[in-house]
Amino acid sequence: MKKSHNVLLSNSKDLINNSVNSLKKDGIVVLRGLFQKEVLSEIDKNWDLNFKYPSLSGTIGYFRTSHAKAVLPLFLLGKSALKVALEKKVITIIESYMKSKCTLAEANAVWHKPTNYVYFPVHSDFAEGWKKSDNSKYELSKKDIRSPVGVGAILYLHDTKAGAFKYSLGSHKLFSKYGQHLKNYPERMRETINNNTVICTGKKGDLILFDDRGFHGPDQPSKKDRSVLLLDYYRNKTFGHVLVTPHIIKITDISFLDATQLRVLGLGAKEMVKREEYVSTRFKNNYFYKALAWCIDNAYFYTHVKALLKLKLRKRIR
Ligand SMILES: O=C(O)CCC(=O)C(=O)O
Ligand SMILES: [Fe+2]
Numbered sequence: 001m002k003k004s005h006n007v008l009l010s011n012s013k014d015l016i017n018n019s020v021n022s023l024k025k026d027g028i029v030v031l032r033g034l035f036q037k038e039v040l041s042e043i044d045k046n047w048d049l050n051f052k053y054p055s056l057s058g059t060i061g062y063f064r065t066s067h068a069k070a071v072l073p074l075f076l077l078g079k080s081a082l083k084v085a086l087e088k089k090v091i092t093i094i095e096s097y098m099k100s101k102c103t104l105a106e107a108n109a110v111w112h113k114p115t116n117y118v119y120f121p122v123h124s125d126f127a128e129g130w131k132k133s134d135n136s137k138y139e140l141s142k143k144d145i146r147s148p149v150g151v152g153a154i155l156y157l158h159d160t161k162a163g164a165f166k167y168s169l170g171s172h173k174l175f176s177k178y179g180q181h182l183k184n185y186p187e188r189m190r191e192t193i194n195n196n197t198v199i200c201t202g203k204k205g206d207l208i209l210f211d212d213r214g215f216h217g218p219d220q221p222s223k224k225d226r227s228v229l230l231l232d233y234y235r236n237k238t239f240g241h242v243l244v245t246p247h248i249i250k251i252t253d254i255s256f257l258d259a260t261q262l263r264v265l266g267l268g269a270k271e272m273v274k275r276e277e278y279v280s281t282r283f284k285n286n287y288f289y290k291a292l293a294w295c296i297d298n299a300y301f302y303t304h305v306k307a308l309l310k311l312k313l314r315k316r317i318r
Contacts, residue, residue, distance in 0.1 A: 005169070005198045007206070010034040010089075019093045019209065023151075027172035027214035029093075030200055031207045035084060035155075040205050042080040043157065047227065050076060051111055057296045063280045068115050071280050073248040074107035074229060081109070082253055084155055084207070085231050086261040093209065094151045100237035102151070104264050105244045105272075108280065112163060112218065112226040120220060122166070122197075125150055125212035125232075127176035132272040138239055145175045149238045150212035155229040161201045163222030165208055168197040172214035182215060233264070241269045245278040 005026070008018055010033040022029040050072050055061035062070040074081050085107050094102050126149050130140040140149065154165050171193050178185045182193065199219050200208055210216055212232065234242065243266040257265065275281070283289055 005030055005167070005200055007032050007202070016089065016092055016096065020097045023093070023097045023148075023209065023211060026167075026169040027211040028167045028169065028198075028200075029209050030202060031090075031209065032203065033205065034087060034089065034207055035205050039080045039083050040157070043077055043084070043229075046077040046080075047109065047157065050109070051227075056292075057299075062111065063283065065280060065282055066119070068113045068119050070111045072109040073280065074109050074231070075247055075249040075253065077109055077229075078250070079253040079256070081107075081229065082249075082257065082261075082265075084229060085153075086257060086264055088261075090153070090207070090209070091260065091264055094233050097151065097211075098148050098233075098235045098237070100147075100235045101241075102233040102235055102264060103239075103241055103243050103266055103269055104231060104247070105150070105234040105239075105242070106230075106232040107247060108230050110226075110228050110230050112222070112228075114163075114221075114223045114225060116221050118220040120217055122168070122182050122193075122215050122217040124171075124176045124180045124215055125152065127179045127213075130180070132244055133277065136272050138242065138272060140238070144238050145213065147235060147238060148172070148211050148213070149235050151233045152210050152212050152216075153229075153231040153233070154208045154210075155231075156202050156204055156206045156208075157227040157229065158204050159202070160204075160206075160226065160228075162219075162224035163226040164199050164201045164219050165210075165228075166197050166199045166217060166219045167208075167210055168193045168215040170196055170214075172211035174213075176213055241266075242272060243269050245271055245273045245275050 005028060006022065007030045008015060010031060012018065019029045019031065050060055051062050051070065053059065053061045054064050062072045064070050074085065085104055126140060126145060128140055128142045128145050131138060182190060185193065193215050247266060
C-alpha cells in the first residue's frame with residue numbers, strides 16, 4: 001500500500017483547478033494551510049468542552065453511538081466549525097467538480113477510540129439503488145451514479161498517522177459497479193482497489209476532499225485516538241436541495257454567512273431523514289437507555305423528599 005498522496009498548499013497557484021483535476025483523476029485531494037490557527041484553536045477549545053462527558057438531560061456533551069465512536073452535531077463547536085464547512089474555496093472546488101450546486105448534507109465532529117479490530121471497513125458511500133433510509137424517496141439510478149453525487153471532507157484536528165483516512169486512487173471511476181461493499185467485488189478488482197489505496201497521513205488542519213463513490217475508510221485497526229470533522233456535500237442536480245437531516249446551529253453564529261453559504265448550509269432545503277431517526281440518536285436503542293432515563297428522571301428525588309418532609313413537619317408544628 002502506498003503511504004501518501006500529493007498535498008496542495010492553500011497558497012499554491014491555481015488551487016481551484018488543481019484540486020478539481022486531482023478529484024477527477026484520483027478522486028481525492030488534500031488541502032493544507034486553508035484554515036487560520038485561530039479557527040483551529042477555537043475548534044479545539046470547544047471540542048474539549050463538548051467531548052468531556054456524554055450529553056445527559058441537556059448537559060453539554062457528545063452522543064455515544066458505538067463503543068469506539070462518539071459524535072457531536074458539528075456546529076455545536078461554534079462559528080469556527082461553520083468557517084471550515086462553508087469555506088468559499090472549498091465550495092467552489094466541490095461545485096466545479098460536481099458541475100452543480102451542492103448542499104452540505106451531513107456534518108459531524110467524530111471521536112474514535114483505538115480498537116484491535118476493524119469496525120469501519122473500506123467502502124463506497126454510494127451505488128446504484130442507494131437510499132439514505134428505507135422510506136426515503138431519493139434513490140440513485142444507474143445514470144445518477146456516473147456523476148459525482150457526493151463529496152466527503154475530513155478535517156484532521158491533530159497530526160494524524162494511526163487511523164488516518166485511506167482512499168483507493170481512481171476507484172471512483174468504477175461507479176460502484178458491484179455495490180458499496182468491497183467483499184462483493186471480483187478478486188482481481190479487489191486486488192487493484194487495494195493496490196491503489198493510499199493512507200493519507202497528515203497534519204493538523206489538513207482538509208481531505210474525496211469523491212464518495214471511491215473506496216475509502218479509516219485505516220484500522222488503529223492504536224490511537226482520532227479526532228476529525230466529517231462532512232458530506234451532496235449534488236443538487238442529482239438530489240435537489242436536500243440534506244440528510246437539518247443541522248443544529250446556534251443562531252448567534254451565522255451572521256457572517258453570505259447567501260451562497262446559507263444555501264449550502266441548507267437554508268430552505270428538504271430533509272431525507274427526520275432528526276429522531278438520524279444515526280446520532282441511536283442510543284435510544286441501547287440496552288441501558290431506559291435504565292439511564294429512569295435514573296435521570298429520578299435524580300432530583302432527594303430534594304423532592306426533603307420538600308415533603310418539610311411540609312409534614314410544618315403541619316405538625318401548626
Ligand atoms: O472516518 C473516516 O475516515 C471515513 C468516514 C467515512 O467513510 C464515512 O463516514 O462514510
Ligand atoms: Fe464513507
